[in-house]
Amino acid sequence: MSEDRELRKGSAETVILALLEERDRHGYEIAKLIDQRSDGALKFHVASLYPTLYRLERRGLIQGRWVERSNTRRRRFYRLTAQGQKTLEAQRRSWKAFFAALNRVARISHA
């Protein structure tokens, strides 16, 4: 259980950055997409998602801004910064290397 948590936490940042690579999104959308695309295997709730977002923002990897659209309340949208893009690529490389190594040792095939 605890390995599970560590793994999730480590991957959380990568997942969020990857989702923001596609386009700007607000918090609820991010949570919902993670839920949908992982078929419920990865789950963020309000108390875990936002601290992660704030941490990423603080480190300059993403940037949030309030956007007002007609007929809705303002929402906070997050955008991937250039630095975030670089970090995402680096994380992808190290995850790839990690999975390759894991696969070679434990013979787990990954998609």
Place this chain on the structure above:
Amino acid sequence: MREADDVDDVDFRALVRARLEPLDVDAARAADIVDELAQHCAQQYADLVASGVDQRDALTRALAPLENRRRVVDEIARADRPRRSAPPPPASSTHLVVDLWRDVRYGLRLLHRSPGFTAVAVMTLALGIGANAAIFSVVNAVLLRPLPFADPARLVDVGEPGPDGRAGNVGFTTVVDWRERTHAFDEIAMIRSWYPTLIANGQPERIPAMRVSANFLRTLGVAPALGRDFAAADDTPAGWRVLILSDGLWRRRFNADPAVIGRVVTMNDQPYTVGGVMPPSFAPIISEHFYEPAQMWALLGYDRSQPFACRSCQHLKAIARLEPDTAIGAALVDVNGVHAALRREHPAEYGAATAIAVTPLADELAGNVRAPLFALMGAVAIVLLIAAANVASLLLARVADRERDLALRTALGASRGRIVRQLLVESSLVAWLGGLAGIALAAAVVPLVADLSPVPIARLATARVDVAVVIFALAVSFGTTVVFGLAPALRASRVDLQTTLRAEARHSAANPTSVARRLLIAANVALAVVLLAGAGLMIKSVGRLLGVDPGFDPDHVLTMQISMVGKAYAKNEAVVAKGDEMLAALRRLPGVESVALAGQIPLAGNVDRWGLHVEGRPVTPDDPFVERYSVTPTYFAVMRIPLRRGRLITDADRASTEPVMVIGDRTARTVWPNGDPIGQHVRIGGSDGPMYTIVGIVGDVRHVALAAPPTLQMYTAQAQLTDSFLTVVMRSASDFGLLAPAARQAIWSAASDVPVYRVDAMRTLVARSVGARRFVAILLELFGAVALVMTAVGVYGVISYSVAERTREIGIRSALGASRADIVRLVLANGLALVFAGLATGIVLAVATTRFLDNSLYGVSATDPATLAAVASVLFTVAAAAHLVPIARAMRVDPAIALRQD
């Protein structure tokens, strides 16, 4: 589409907020976080309900992750504010310093975040405090700082009172008797002005100097740095030619040579022995009665036998040091007792009985500038009040803007005291920044003030921003903060969470914040009226004064003073002949229309009054004293003084012919109220002089000042009553910058040993005579302009804010069909009511206060209705103009958007 965070009337924000407190991030950030999380929960709830989950279950599930409050709060705070090295102390901490430091940092951050507010507030205060610091540094230097002498409180002037009630001049023998018979004075010294001519490098230089009694320096409590003080034994008609030099003269003309002591210097063909040199710290302010600071001192050298040492020969100034612990009142009783006895013993030598005045020397030096300076202090105090009212109004607006934020902070556990402190810290920061900027402003401006002053004011040049001024400015800043920061702070501390978050409450007109701001602005307008009324009255006075006919035509007249003294000029004939030679040389200069010599001229600070005794009437000490001008015949043409009757002085009036005199209108009317003065004979000065025949009457001139009515005046011929100290007056359309050096050369071509000094256009002398008033007028004008700008900004701020507040109301009105004109009327009615209230109050205040200016006004009443009306209309125009932008903004209000605003 529905509001995402307000589903089925569930207030997610309140729910989330309740679960997140106390969140240790700043209030604005906390509000953002609550907003964001509330939206998330609301949407999740909506999605759950849409997928068929029961509403109650959906709410529980949406909020479930937040139920472990402590952890959530910690995590958010840590993620958001990771740079904190130590965990923050709880809000209820008693660590005052830590809290204060945090408040200061928070305050600075807030100020930094609203640069517009900060700039306007700091600049406003800087102007207010700067003006106060500048004027205070002048007041401090001129009036408050003790004189740079030993025990200066004991130094007084003694003498018959002049027209202003202060001690005037005295005669030598009178003072000698005072010295012998009074007990209240430790020392009584005598001084008079003296202008010897020092010739060096072939150029004669006239040195402003003083003749003083031997105890002069001892009376002041100062001593020479080099050599020795004057000795009483030298203070005789034979031995007085001992010099003490100022440090400046010693350096400039004697190369700071210490061997100068004992050296013999020749001036006016007489040998003088240098006895000492004063230290550089000795500011010869005593001589400022005499127009220029003295650069050297010699002994008086009088004794009772000399004709000019008589009791009524009042050309000396007496400066005394009171005995220790003697009050001025006691000295007054003492000297007046003695003087009454002298008057009984020598009835023929004293005029109408007047009490002898004893005036503190410091007052005497401050002279006529005391009242104007206090008027200026009043003016800058008003500027400061206006500035403070403006800043208070800005602070109130900020409090109103931040009510949500403050309410949230209160809700999140901040105590009322803490909120007050936070706001006070913030307004203190503004005040201190404004105070520092104001001090910098004053430091930059004070040296200019001294230059701006057209009249020599004792010690004005020593005005500077010193410790006293800095303390004054900081104290003023602090006072401003307490008075004007406290009200907004207390107001803010009463912010009520419920009403505030229901935003509607803010639109109520009875909102106390708005009421306070509106009162402040009305007060601001009222104060501006007072200040502008003062400025307007002074400007009008100066205008009236400059419009006064001085009795002569001051345009295109150049004046320069010369003195013909020394062996070569011992005989009157020599002086007259040399004068004629100079006039001839000057007349040959291109562009010179006419030129003349005069013993004195109007408005140049000269005083030369002689007793006038009419033939056939008994001579009494109360015979009139008449201003005497010894002139060459062309003087009247140069000055364009009109002849009323009879004839002017002509070239035919020589030393060998019958002495003649021309008198002024007023002399004719005063001395001969019923008869014809022409052909009458008079003596002047004493009872043994020659008899003069009156041959003509001319127009009066304003001699003392434009504001003073003409004095009694008479003109004698330079050829018949010869003066050695003369003023050259020349009428020319040429540029004086070119004419003056040419004229100097022309004079030296005729007489190389004659010093030429005080070269001024007659116009300059006229302007200088209204100088003090103009100085005050310029400064009041400046402060008035500042007040006007501040008022405009203040009115603009309040009206803009109230338009913003009433956007919704305006929206409703225009939705209901109100026309643009209706909207304009709405905004104007709202603001102009304030302006009118302010104007009315201000006019009442102005009528009550401008009479303090009475003494400085000329030809205009302190309650001049025209001035008040002009001031009111200027202020009204400015205040109305300040409505334009808010009106434009109100017209752009879109009802659809306005109605949705919360």
